[in-house]
Amino acid sequence: MTPAARLQATLILAEEIDTVARPADAVISGFFRGKKAFDDEDRGAILDLVNDLLRHQARLDWWLAKHGRKTTPRNRLLAWLTVGARKPADQIKRLFNGGKFAPEALADQEYTLLIKLKGSTIQHPSMPEDVQVECPEWAAGPLRDRFGADFGTEMAALLTPPALDVRVNTVKTTPKEVLHELTALGLEADPLPRAANGIRISQRMALSRLPALKRGEIEIQDEGSQLVAMLVDAQPGERVVDFCAGAGGKTLAIATQMNNKGHIVACDVNEGRLKRCAERMRKAGLHNGETRLLASETDRWVKRRKGGYDRVLVDAPCSGTGTWRRNPDARWRAPEEKGLEALVALQARILASAARLVKPGGRLVYATCSLLTEENEAQVAGFLAANPAFRVVPLPEVAPQITDSAHPEFLSLTPARHDTDGFFAAVLRRDDGVVTAETPA
Numbered sequence: 001m002t003p004a005a006r007l008q009a010t011l012i013l014a015e016e017i018d019t020v021a022r023p024a025d026a027v028i029s030g031f032f033r034g035k036k037a038f039d040d041e042d043r044g045a046i047l048d049l050v051n052d053l054l055r056h057q058a059r060l061d062w063w064l065a066k067h068g069r070k071t072t073p074r075n076r077l078l079a080w081l082t083v084g085a086r087k088p089a090d091q092i093k094r095l096f097n098g099g100k101f102a103p104e105a106l107a108d109q110e111y112t113l114l115i116k117l118k119g120s121t122i123q124h125p126s127m128p129e130d131v132q133v134e135c136p137e138w139a140a141g142p143l144r145d146r147f148g149a150d151f152g153t154e155m156a157a158l159l160t161p162p163a164l165d166v167r168v169n170t171v172k173t174t175p176k177e178v179l180h181e182l183t184a185l186g187l188e189a190d191p192l193p194r195a196a197n198g199i200r201i202s203q204r205m206a207l208s209r210l211p212a213l214k215r216g217e218i219e220i221q222d223e224g225s226q227l228v229a230m231l232v233d234a235q236p237g238e239r240v241v242d243f244c245a246g247a248g249g250k251t252l253a254i255a256t257q258m259n260n261k262g263h264i265v266a267c268d269v270n271e272g273r274l275k276r277c278a279e280r281m282r283k284a285g286l287h288n289g290e291t292r293l294l295a296s297e298t299d300r301w302v303k304r305r306k307g308g309y310d311r312v313l314v315d316a317p318c319s320g321t322g323t324w325r326r327n328p329d330a331r332w333r334a335p336e337e338k339g340l341e342a343l344v345a346l347q348a349r350i351l352a353s354a355a356r357l358v359k360p361g362g363r364l365v366y367a368t369c370s371l372l373t374e375e376n377e378a379q380v381a382g383f384l385a386a387n388p389a390f391r392v393v394p395l396p397e398v399a400p401q402i403t404d405s406a407h408p409e410f411l412s413l414t415p416a417r418h419d420t421d422g423f424f425a426a427v428l429r430r431d432d433g434v435v436t437a438e439t440p441a
């Protein structure tokens, strides 16, 4: 594939990501599906370029505005090639040549833009701080409140591409065997520092190079996500609910913890994701689970199963601020249409309803991939105030091996401090109605 054709593919993707509400990874995988003309190298180069545009969008837009230009995907690409990739104007003109599979030929005023941008640097001291760190307006206040003096450092970490973390499916193999295979393939792979069955692959490569992935022996899962599943601490033979299971990232990890014994119900309001979850369970050789589509968080099924589960995980829908490293488009899509407040209210409703499933003495884990206090500590505080039967089980009690959480009681991970996605998890226990030796019959 020619360099011009790669640029044209980048442009198609950038335009679609800019206009549709779907996440970029869904747009990208949809675009490449069934297209044999793109080999791994083409895909890698196009993906890098799309991500470069998304990770520098605020700064590119600042440069475009400075020169009175519209912030369109095509203008952003032209600006990036000049300011970021530092390509000479004439070389860009040769690539934007209007040929078959190439971007439309450069207009005169586009060429003028390239000349004006020549010698500019992607970072400029006159840029406002939020532009320099690519922080969208809707999140700047809450993130500054959360991080204070560390705001800049955390934002910078959110702009770096993450390493590839995988979780070993111990129902099928062992971390030792997987490490051995990865090393034999010439990949740089090491055990994760905190997640017992996790491995980090530091080197960039196409996923097609991982045969263990095809065999269902490993799953791609950030260390933070692996740790959330670990905090559920589901034991073989127990009854467990993963209330917001989605496509099952954590369901699979929990079902594996249970060593295929007992029962896990993966609930969600999204049928497509649950279908994917069931497929992944099958591929992973897990048969201790079922999926359950809920009409809403207050579906009648929840009432019928009240008090019936040893462990319940609520991996709530959230702003996703902790995942901006891997989803660089997410920062440019404000949380849902109704904003952060509506999201926080939904989380509260989900948590209150899912809590009904926990049996006396059982464990409730509330988690998000958000960095915002409103969705995390404040959400838990609100729940505890309204539900006195639950109390916090401090992190050092449930996971003494995690010694570097950013919060003394909860799991709180940030990209700058832990080199994981931003994750939050609170472990709660239902303390009422527990029958002990002292409880009168």
Ligand SMILES: C[S@@+](CC[C@H](N)C(=O)[O-])C[C@H]1O[C@@H](n2cnc3c(N)ncnc32)[C@H](O)[C@@H]1O
Binding pocket: 225, 243, 244, 245, 246, 247, 248, 249, 250, 251, 267, 268, 269, 270, 273, 294, 296, 297, 315, 316, 317, 318, 350
């Ligand atoms: C953070 S994602 C879950 C990710 C998943 N646990 C994983 O590890 O791959 C949150 C999920 O909550 C689901 N959700 C949204 N509203 C819900 C509701 N009212 N009740 C239950 N689940 C809901 C979404 O469909 C989404 O799949």
